[in-house]
Amino acid sequence: MKATAITSILTLAFAGLASAYPSILEHLEAQEASKKASRWSLPFSKRQAPGVIPPFDAASQYVSTSGDYAFVAPGSGDQRGPCPGLNAMANHGYLPHDGVATIAEFVEGTGKVFGMGTDLATFLATYGAIMDGDGTKWSIGGPTAEVPSILGLTGVPQGISGSHNKYEGDVSPTRGDLYEYGNDYLVQLKYFQALYDLGKDDDNYDLTTLFEHRKNRFQQSISGNPYFFNGPLTGTVVIPAAYTFIYRFMANKSAEYPMGRLNGEILKSFFSITGSDGDFTYTPGHERIPENWYTRNLVDYYTIPYYSIDANTMALAYPEFLSVGGNTGTVNSFVGLDPANLTGGVYDAETLTEGNNALCYGFQVGVQALPDLLEGLFTDVDAAADAIGAAVNQATDSLGCPQLNTVVKGQFDQYPGYAKLKSDGTY
Numbered sequence: 001m002k003a004t005a006i007t008s009i010l011t012l013a014f015a016g017l018a019s020a021y022p023s024i025l026e027h028l029e030a031q032e033a034s035k036k037a038s039r040w041s042l043p044f045s046k047r048q049a050p051g052v053i054p055p056f057d058a059a060s061q062y063v064s065t066s067g068d069y070a071f072v073a074p075g076s077g078d079q080r081g082p083c084p085g086l087n088a089m090a091n092h093g094y095l096p097h098d099g100v101a102t103i104a105e106f107v108e109g110t111g112k113v114f115g116m117g118t119d120l121a122t123f124l125a126t127y128g129a130i131m132d133g134d135g136t137k138w139s140i141g142g143p144t145a146e147v148p149s150i151l152g153l154t155g156v157p158q159g160i161s162g163s164h165n166k167y168e169g170d171v172s173p174t175r176g177d178l179y180e181y182g183n184d185y186l187v188q189l190k191y192f193q194a195l196y197d198l199g200k201d202d203d204n205y206d207l208t209t210l211f212e213h214r215k216n217r218f219q220q221s222i223s224g225n226p227y228f229f230n231g232p233l234t235g236t237v238v239i240p241a242a243y244t245f246i247y248r249f250m251a252n253k254s255a256e257y258p259m260g261r262l263n264g265e266i267l268k269s270f271f272s273i274t275g276s277d278g279d280f281t282y283t284p285g286h287e288r289i290p291e292n293w294y295t296r297n298l299v300d301y302y303t304i305p306y307y308s309i310d311a312n313t314m315a316l317a318y319p320e321f322l323s324v325g326g327n328t329g330t331v332n333s334f335v336g337l338d339p340a341n342l343t344g345g346v347y348d349a350e351t352l353t354e355g356n357n358a359l360c361y362g363f364q365v366g367v368q369a370l371p372d373l374l375e376g377l378f379t380d381v382d383a384a385a386d387a388i389g390a391a392v393n394q395a396t397d398s399l400g401c402p403q404l405n406t407v408v409k410g411q412f413d414q415y416p417g418y419a420k421l422k423s424d425g426t427y
């Protein structure tokens, strides 16, 4: 799937509102015109199957950190936020240094630096553009004059730092839960330390280690955050990705470890952590691509079907992760919603870990929350919801997800962590 496909879907979704959304359409057209064929998006036929050990080719997998791509710390006004991957890309000139980029720039940059599949990058970037941006571009940190309000939006886009429960979720690997820490985009050193401790014996951070870290963080949210909400989409698609990305993207690939090996030094570099074990220092926004670091092979991009395999493995190991729900105002009061209830019986607890269901379910329950999430952002909520729905359909097409027709509403209102977002301005 190409970025173009989503763009035309967006154009269609917004077309009926051409008069209300002239700026969005202008942006979409400009973006279309500037799109150039990218060597970072191999057609599916040239890719190998997900999970197969890839070849290693040092020359094409080396990621430059010199010249145009030398590290430059963010200056005043430059946006950095909850995503270490995007922060590092902006610091190294693989995204605009001010931290504001278009959908096409996100797709190209994440492919080039990390080997993110065009399908996955297009979905993530499009979701950001609608939820946290102006429909075409968005900030990797907070609001900025670079992304002003335009006709059709009710206010100033908040960027992904101001996106709690819309994009940013509870139980992030190292970021704190918003209502526990007052922000959701800074590393909490104790969580970084906890992750570091899990892999330090053999200096190796693999998926098993990361899933265990998520289990611990999940439990911490239940027992520490009265407002913990394991949201649709955030808890079922975004947060699990935040964990798998750490190994799949940050790991250093080599002839010896073509799937990648992630050690503590590389982890620290990407998370902007310096100092030694037990005495770490975090410098917000200074995420670095390590010197002499190798990314994924061109035939082995991390696509949505690849991510689905990982999401499924994670759900089999810890089924509670798929429990959409939350605490009900006190700690240790977690109530999970019944998947059958949420989906009118399309999914149930037993079938959730079969095939691609874990990710399909995540995407599809995510759609249910959209009208609520978009309220207050757009003058015409339905059009925006349609645009995201179309992006979700593109994403789920390759997974062969079951058809979900019934949308069950009103299930999330019992959770104060969810309700807060509706009554609390930008959150």
Ligand code: HEM
Pocket (backbone or CB within 6 Å): 082, 083, 084, 085, 086, 106, 107, 110, 114, 116, 121, 124, 125, 128, 160, 167, 168, 169, 170, 171, 172, 173, 174, 175, 187, 238, 239, 242, 243, 245, 246, 249, 250
């Ligand atoms: C267009 C592509 C991307 C988008 C839109 C995106 C967006 C986000 C968002 C909204 C979050 C906050 C989620 C949360 O923790 O609540 C996040 C976290 C994260 N992202 Fe990205 N991201 C993208 C690409 C990447 C890439 C290429 C990497 C590569 C390493 C990456 C690694 C991570 C990690 C590890 C976290 C969790 C951070 C933590 O808790 O410390 N992301 N991303």
Ligand SMILES: *[C@@H]1O[C@H](CO)[C@@H](O)[C@H](O)[C@H]1NC(C)=O
Pocket (backbone or CB within 6 Å): 252, 253, 254, 255, 256, 266, 290, 291, 292, 293, 294
């Ligand atoms: C990545 O692996 C190669 C081969 O083992 C090694 O030379 C290089 O230093 C590693 N990079 C990092 C950042 O550790």
Ligand SMILES: *[C@@H]1O[C@H](CO)[C@@H](O)[C@H](O)[C@H]1NC(C)=O
Pocket (backbone or CB within 6 Å): 340, 341, 344, 345
């Ligand atoms: C779903 O749950 C609600 C209340 O939590 C209940 O009223 C409704 O009957 C349930 N629907 C199904 C299909 O189980």
